[in-house]
Amino acid sequence: MGILKDRIKYGSETIKDPIYFNKFSYGRIEVDENKCTLCKKCIDMCPINAISVMDKKIFIDNKGCIFCGNCLSTCEYGALVNTHDYKMAEFGQLGEESREKIYKKFNRSLVLRSVDTGSCNACMLELSATTNNFYAISRYGITFAASPRHADGIVVTGPVPLNIKDALLRTYYAMPEPRLVIAVGACAYDGGIFKDKYAVERLDKILPVDLYIPGCPPSPQAIIYGVLKLMQRI
Numbered sequence: 001m002g003i004l005k006d007r008i009k010y011g012s013e014t015i016k017d018p019i020y021f022n023k024f025s026y027g028r029i030e031v032d033e034n035k036c037t038l039c040k041k042c043i044d045m046c047p048i049n050a051i052s053v054m055d056k057k058i059f060i061d062n063k064g065c066i067f068c069g070n071c072l073s074t075c076e077y078g079a080l081v082n083t084h085d086y087k088m089a090e091f092g093q094l095g096e097e098s099r100e101k102i103y104k105k106f107n108r109s110l111v112l113r114s115v116d117t118g119s120c121n122a123c124m125l126e127l128s129a130t131t132n133n134f135y136a137i138s139r140y141g142i143t144f145a146a147s148p149r150h151a152d153g154i155v156v157t158g159p160v161p162l163n164i165k166d167a168l169l170r171t172y173y174a175m176p177e178p179r180l181v182i183a184v185g186a187c188a189y190d191g192g193i194f195k196d197k198y199a200v201e202r203l204d205k206i207l208p209v210d211l212y213i214p215g216c217p218p219s220p221q222a223i224i225y226g227v228l229k230l231m232q233r234i
Contacts, residue, residue, distance in 0.1 A: 014136045019087070019225045026067045026215075027085035031058045035079035042071035042080060048186075048193055062088055063189050066216035086219055089226030092181070092209035102178045102210075106152055107231050109141035112182070113151035115171055117203075119158025122217040123185040127155060129220040137224055140231075148172070153180025153210070159187040159194040160201050172207055181209045182230070184223060186216045 036058055043051045043058075050061045051071060058079075060071075072080050116124055130137040131144065145151045148171045160168060172179060183203055186192040189212055191200045203209060213226040 013133045014139075015134055018135045018137075019221055019228070021084070022086065022219070022221060023084055025084050025086045025219055025221065026069075026082055028062050028083045028088050029060050029065065029067075029071070030081050030083055031060065032079045032081060033057060035077045037077060037079075039076075041074050041076075045070040045074045048195065063090065063212050063214045064186055064192070064195075065214065066186050066192055068216075086215070086222040087225050088214045089222065089229050090212050090214075091230075092183070092211060093204065102180070103230065103232055105178070106180070109143075110180075110227065110231055111143050111145050111150060111152050112155050112227075113145050113148045113153070113171065113175070114155045114157070115168060117156055117158045117160045117164050117168055117188070119185065119187060123157035123187070123215075126215075126217045126220055127157065127184060127223060130223050135220045135224060137220075137227070140224075140228060142227055142231075148174040149176070151175050153182060155182045155184055156188045156203055156207075157184045159191040160203050160206060161199050162201060163199075165201060165206060168206065180211075180230070181207050182211045182213065182227070183209050184213045184215075185218060186214060188212075189214065192216065 038053065038058065047068065047070065048064060048066055050064045052059050072082060114127060129135060148154065154171060154175065183189055187194065188203050190202055194200045211226055211230045213223055215222050
């Protein structure tokens with residue numbers, strides 16, 4: 001029945017523009033400085049310390065945010081706003097010059113290998129959804145390979161426990177150069193709710209990360225947007 005409704009709504013099973021504005025999506029959380037009183041209640045309610053004060057202003061680390069909504073419901077003045085803007089993907093450690101050299105090789109097609117480093121599977125489910133008939137990420141020349149030897153880059157989901165670090169490094173070095181690393185989700189960014197734990201190491205301390213796609217989990221739209229941004233297709 002759901003497929004039939006989508007076919008009637010969109011005219012086909014595959015949506016024409018998968019990165020449309022989605023009012024139901026969570027997205028970048030912004031602060032209205034005219035309403036903010038610096039009461040710091042949002043800081044106390046954040047379970048992962050993604051909110052801080054910088055230059056007498058509330059700063060939200062949207063890359064590390066797990067979008068639990070605690071800060072939004074706590075703010076009595078409505079100073080925090082969910083913009084529903086899921087287009088939060090940001091480039092990582094490479095400079096513009098190196099990025100130009102590498103990404104020109106991948107502006108028409110990209111083969112990825114997913115690596116789950118201890119996630120709760122939420123990010124993996126959303127990543128898998130990008131390949132279904134509705135989002136159809138393959139139409140952009142983006143596919144997934146079973147072996148890192150056939151891949152241009154890896155997509156890492158979840159925090160990186162020390163006992164999987166060696167497997168991650170072996171997968172990375174099994175790829176031909178140049179190698180790309182895409183971090184999907186808050187856990188892959190800084191460990192998420194597991195950060196600063198003795199058994200977890202930040203991904204960017206292990207491998208050079210080319211692209212961060214924030215979210216907990218990021219939606220298929222956010223993932224597609226990020227990868228297309230990496231390929232300089234948008």
